[in-house]
Amino acid sequence: MLIGERHFLDYWQSTLDEVAALQTSPVRRVEMPLRSNELSTACAFSFKGIGDYPLFAYYLVPNGSGPFTPLFQAPGYGSVVAVPAWERRDRFAVMALCHRGQRLSDDIYKAAYPGLLTDGLPKNETYKWREVVADCIRAVDVLLDQPEVNPDNMAISGSDLAFQSAALRDDVKVLLTSGQFLFADWKDYSAKITDVYPQQEFNDFRRSNPEQWEEAERTLGLFDLVNFAPNITANTLLAVGGLSDMSTASITDAIKGEVTVLPPTEYSALDHIAQENWLAEAAGEAKHPGPFLPR
Amino acid sequence: MGSSNLAKYKSTVVKPDDFQEFWNQTLRETELVELNPRLSLDPMRSNDDVEVFTARYASYESLEIAGWYARPRNYSEPLPGLLFVPGYVSEPKLPTDLARDGYAVFSAAPRNKLRSNTVFNPGYPGLLTHNIESRATYGYRGFYMDAVRAFDFLSQMPEVDERRLGVLGGSQGGALTLLVSSLRNKAVAAASAGAPYLCSMMDSASLTRTYPYEEINDYLRLNPESEAVVRDTLNLYDIHNFVDQIECPIIVNIGLKDDVCPPETGFAVFERIGSDNKQLYPYKDCGHESGAGQGHGKVITDFFAKILSPNPVGPSTGAFTPEI
Helix, strand or coil: CCCCCHHHHHHHHHHHHHHHCCCCCCEEEEECHHHCCCCEEEEEEEEEEHHHEEEEEEEEEECCCCCEEEEEECCCCCCCCCCCCHHHHCCEEEEEEECCCCCCCCCCCCCCCCCHHHCCCCCCCCCHHHHHHHHHHHHHHHHHCCCCECHHHEEEEECHHHHHHHHHCCCEEEEEEEECCCCCCHHHHCCCCCCCCCCHHHHHHHHHCHHHHHHHHHHHHCCCHHHHHHHCCCEEEEEECCCCHHHHHHHHHHCCCCEEECCCCCCHHHHHHHHHHHHHHHCCCCCCCCCCCCC | CCHHHHHCCCCCCCCCCCHHHHHHHHHHHHHCCCCCCEEEECHHHCCCCEEEEEEEEECHHHCEEEEEEEEECCCCCCEEEEEECCCCCCCCCCCHHHHHCCCEEEEEECCCCCCCCCCCCCCCCCHHHCCCCCCCCCCHHHHHHHHHHHHHHHHHCCCEEEEEEEEEEECHHHHHHHHHHHHCCCCCCEEEEECCCCCCHHHHHHHCCCCCCHHHHHHHHHCHHHHHHHHHHHHHHCHHHCHHHCCCCEEEEEECCCCCCCHHHHHHHHHHCCCCCEEEEEECCCCCCCCHHHCHHHHHHHHHHHHHCCCCCCCCCCCCCCCC
16 A cells, blocks of 8 residues: 555556556567576566556576575666676576666657656656656566476565665565665756756756746656655665765665665775675575675 | 776887877878868757757768757857767767857767767677677777767867867767877867776776676677787777877866776876876776766866866856766
C-alpha cells in the first residue's frame, strides 16, 4: 500500500497497475556464451514493458546450485548498461536492465543524453521517466520469476531508479544507493547555473520553456525521492554524493527501514569496497576481501 | 602491490615493424576525406555566457561524426582551444563549464557513440573486440582517426588560436588524449590524460576482471586459438606505442587501486611519453576516477590555464570534474 499525497498515489498506482497487467506476457531467456565464465552463466532477457515496449536485460547467475539472492542493478543515467561486475556475479543472481531508450532497448525510442531527463515535460502523463520507472518494476517482476532466485531476499542497487523502484515495491529487503541522485535537490539545480550535466538539463528546460516550468515542477514533484522515501521498508544504504543536508535528513527520516548513511570520501576504491561489503552483509552473503583486483 | 612495485611494471607490448607506416597510411587515407565541418546552434543548451553548437564532420572512410562545440558568447581576441575526448561508455561531455572558463571546446563523439553510430555500431560491450583479428579493419582504426579529426576541426575554427590548443580526457579519453598528442605533436600545446585506457592492452586484460578489458578475456575464452593474432592486432593499436612522439607539456593521473585500467599500465605508458615536460599524479586508494575526489579537476584547469591563458567569461560554477 503506497503512502503519499493523493495525486502521488493515483499516479503511481495506475502505473503499477499497467505493469501488473504484463504479468503473463512472454519472457525470453537466452544464454550468452560470450559473456559467461567460470563464475556465472550469462543470459539475455527479452520482455515487454508498458506500452508493449521491447526491453533487454543482462542476467548473470552464479554457477552452482541456488537459490541465489536476486540483485536488480537499476540502470544509471546514460546510454550504455554494463555487464554486471565480477565481484557481484559470483554471489548474486544479478539482472542489469536496459530501460527504454538505452542501447539494446532502443528499437523504438532512442534516448538522448542530454535530453532524457526532461523528455516529455511538462505533462506528467507524457514525462518519459514514468515509463522508465515502470520498466524497472517490470524487470524486477521478471527477475523474481526465475526459478533459481530466492524471492524473499530481494536486493536493489543503483541511484534514482533503484530508490524509486524499491519504494514502489513491498518485497525489497536490501537497497544500496550510490552515485548522485537526480531527483533530490532538483529545485536547486533548476534555480541556478551549475554547468553540471545531467542536472543542468532541468535548468536548460526552464530557460527554454519558462511558461511551462510551473507544470513541469508539479510533474517533477511526482518523482522527488523525498516523496518516495516513506514507502521504503528495505534495509538501506545511502552512499550518494552531493546530497544536501536537508534532503539527506528528509529522506533518512522518512524511510521505514534501517538506514545507513555513508557519504563518499576522496578514496573511491575504499568507498567501493565499503559499499560492496555492506551489500553482501545486508543480503547475507560473504564479503569480498577487496580491493577488487585479482592480484 | 605497492606503488613502487606498480612503477616497476614492464609492459609486454611490442612495437610492430610496420607501426609507423601503418599509421602514416591511415592518416593519409583520412586526410583524403574532406573534413566538411558544420555547426548548428543549439539554443536550449546555450546560456548567457556560452554558445553551444552541434557539430558534424567527415572522417575516415567518409563516416559522419558528431560532437559538441561550445565557446564564449562574447570574445574579442582569438580563443584558446580544448579538445575533450570521451570515455568508453560515456556520452561526450557538454563542455559549457570549460567554455565559461574562456576556451573554445570541442567534445567529440567518435563512431559508435550516439549521433555517430548510424553506420558503425558494434555497441558496448563490442567495440574493443570488433574485428579484432584484422589489423586493417579493427574497430579502433576509424575511431582513432575520428579523434584526430576532431582536433583538426577545432584547430580550423576561425576564432581559435592554433598556437594554444589542448587535449584532455579520462579513461578512453585519456588514451585518445595520448593518441592525438602523438599524431598531432606539432600542434598540441598541452595535454591531460586520466587513467589511460588502451595501454598495454593484453597485459591489462590479464590484470583485471573488469569491463571493458574483460571483453578481450571473453573473446579469447571462446577463441583461444586466436590469441597470437589478437596480440598482433592490439600491438598495432596500443597507445603505449604512440606516446614516444609526444612533445607538449603533459599531466597524467592514475588511481593506484583502479580495477578498470590497471595502474601499472599507467606507470608504464607515462614512462614512455616522449615529452620532457611531464608530470604523473598517482592517487592512493583511488579507483578509476583517479583522483577526481581529491581535487584533480583543479590540477587540470590550473595546468591548462597556465599554458593556454584563457579569459573567463563568467563566474566559475564550481570545480571542474574530470569525466571518464
